[in-house]
Amino acid sequence: MEVTGSSGGAAAVGPCAAIPAEHMAFIRTVLDRVGDKWSLLVIAVVESGPLRYTDLQRQVPGISQRMLTLTLRQLQEDGLITRTAYAEVPPRVEYALTPLGRGLHEIVTSLIGWAADHHDEIREHRARATAA
Amino acid sequence: MEVTGSSGGAAAVGPCAAIPAEHMAFIRTVLDRVGDKWSLLVIAVVESGPLRYTDLQRQVPGISQRMLTLTLRQLQEDGLITRTAYAEVPPRVEYALTPLGRGLHEIVTSLIGWAADHHDEIREHRARATAA
DNA sequence: CGGTATCCCCTCTGATACTG
DNA sequence: CAGTATCAGAGGGGATACCG
Numbered sequence: 001m002e003v004t005g006s007s008g009g010a011a012a013v014g015p016c017a018a019i020p021a022e023h024m025a026f027i028r029t030v031l032d033r034v035g036d037k038w039s040l041l042v043i044a045v046v047e048s049g050p051l052r053y054t055d056l057q058r059q060v061p062g063i064s065q066r067m068l069t070l071t072l073r074q075l076q077e078d079g080l081i082t083r084t085a086y087a088e089v090p091p092r093v094e095y096a097l098t099p100l101g102r103g104l105h106e107i108v109t110s111l112i113g114w115a116a117d118h119h120d121e122i123r124e125h126r127a128r129a130t131a132a
Numbered sequence: 133m134e135v136t137g138s139s140g141g142a143a144a145v146g147p148c149a150a151i152p153a154e155h156m157a158f159i160r161t162v163l164d165r166v167g168d169k170w171s172l173l174v175i176a177v178v179e180s181g182p183l184r185y186t187d188l189q190r191q192v193p194g195i196s197q198r199m200l201t202l203t204l205r206q207l208q209e210d211g212l213i214t215r216t217a218y219a220e221v222p223p224r225v226e227y228a229l230t231p232l233g234r235g236l237h238e239i240v241t242s243l244i245g246w247a248a249d250h251h252d253e254i255r256e257h258r259a260r261a262t263a264a
Numbered sequence: 265c266g267g268t269a270t271c272c273c274c275t276c277t278g279a280t281a282c283t284g
Numbered sequence: 285c286a287g288t289a290t291c292a293g294a295g296g297g298g299a300t301a302c303c304g
Contacts, residue, residue, distance in 0.1 A: 023248055024193055027173075030247035030254070035167040037297075041159075053266050061156050064298055069267065079257030090265045091304085100253060107246055111239050115162035116155055121232060122162070125211030169277075185286050196278055201287065222285045223284085 033078065038063055038071045040108050043097070046081060047105050050094040080104060165210060170195055170203045172240050175229070178213060179237050182226040212236060 033039055038060065045051070045059045057068055072095060075081045080101035086092040097105055115122075165171055170192065177183070177191045189200055204227060207213045212233035218224040229237055 023251075026251055026255075027244055027247055030243075031172055032169075034243065035169060035172070037164075037167060040163055040167070062160075065267070066269095066299090067297065070297090077258055077261035078254050085266090091267090093266065100250060100257075103246060103250065107239065107242050110242070111162075111166065112159055114235060114239055115159050118232060118235065119155075119158055122210050123158075126209055129209035197287070198279090198289095199277065202277095217286090223287090225286060 033074065036071070036074075038067050039075060040111070042068075042071050042075065043080065043101065043105050044108050044112055046095055046097055047102075047109075050084070050096040053093050053095070056095065075101070165206065168203070168206075170199055171207060172243070174200075174203050174207065175212065175233060175237050176240050176244060178227055178229055179234075179241075182216070182228040185225050185227070188227065207233070 041060050041063075042056065045056060051059070053068070053072075056072075057063060057065065060068070063071075072081065072083065076083050079098055082096050082098055084094045084096070086094075173192050173195075174188065177188060183191070185200070185204075188204075189195060189197065192200070195203075204213065204215065208215050211230055214228050214230055216226045216228070218226075
């Protein structure tokens with residue numbers, strides 16, 4: 001996704017003060033991953049130790065098998081979690097955070113912490129906005 | 133709710149070790165907001181001072197008028213940004229972070245920082261996964 | 265148990281055109 | 285300048301059924 005070319009013009013102050021244009025594209029790809037409906041929740045939950053498929057499905061309320069599978073695969077492809085299958089009967093598969101994933105998990109944790117801390121504040125704002 | 137220190141807590145049975153079920157629903161609503169395609173980017177960018185509509189559109193590459201307007205309205209309803217319209221000709225409207233928004237901005241910043249730091253690592257993982 | 269495969273809807277998003 | 289209105293398309297995501 002090549003962003004709209006800043007067609008040469010002024011852009012005097014730079015395209016974005018905080019974010020170099022060259023990084024924008026990649027930031028988007030990370031934000032897209034982060035921004036899908038389930039990734040952050042899965043990362044938040046998988047921290048509590050190696051978890052089995054079914055455990056994850058139980059701990060992430062509302063996720064469908066399809067989305068759990070897809071999300072896990074994506075996270076795995078990004079190197080954020082590991083998948084370990086044990087050749088047993090019945091089958092057992094465990095998912096865990098990689099070191100890389102743990103780094104992201106910390107941020108996710110602050111995000112969730114922030115959400116929890118400002119729960120009421122946001123709710124109040126939304127209510128007032130809706131009322132008006 | 134302080135989530136940060138929960139690492140290592142082995143047992144922690146229950147529905148979800150880190151996240152009380154009662155908070156899950158609200159976390160979802162915050163994650164949904166965070167997870168839409170543009171909110172985080174707008175928050176990242178609006179930090180650099182009160183910005184006008186057009187400035188935002190220029191600094192967030194690829195955003196359409198429609199999505200910029202929608203995103204701004206949502207953020208405003210959540211109390212994360214302020215909208216100030218000056219009754220002038222030509223019209224001028226400025227957007228800025230609220231204190232609440234600044235709190236989220238810090239997290240967004242770490243997220244973007246993390247993304248930038250592990251850019252190569254993730255890219256490599258993805259490449260290897262695609263190749264295989 | 266731990267997935268795949270399929271269908272299908274519905275939302276999110278972009279493009280375009282118009283307005284105060 | 286700072287939006288609003290409308291339309292159309294793509295694909296994310298849920299429900300269901302089936303497989304190793």
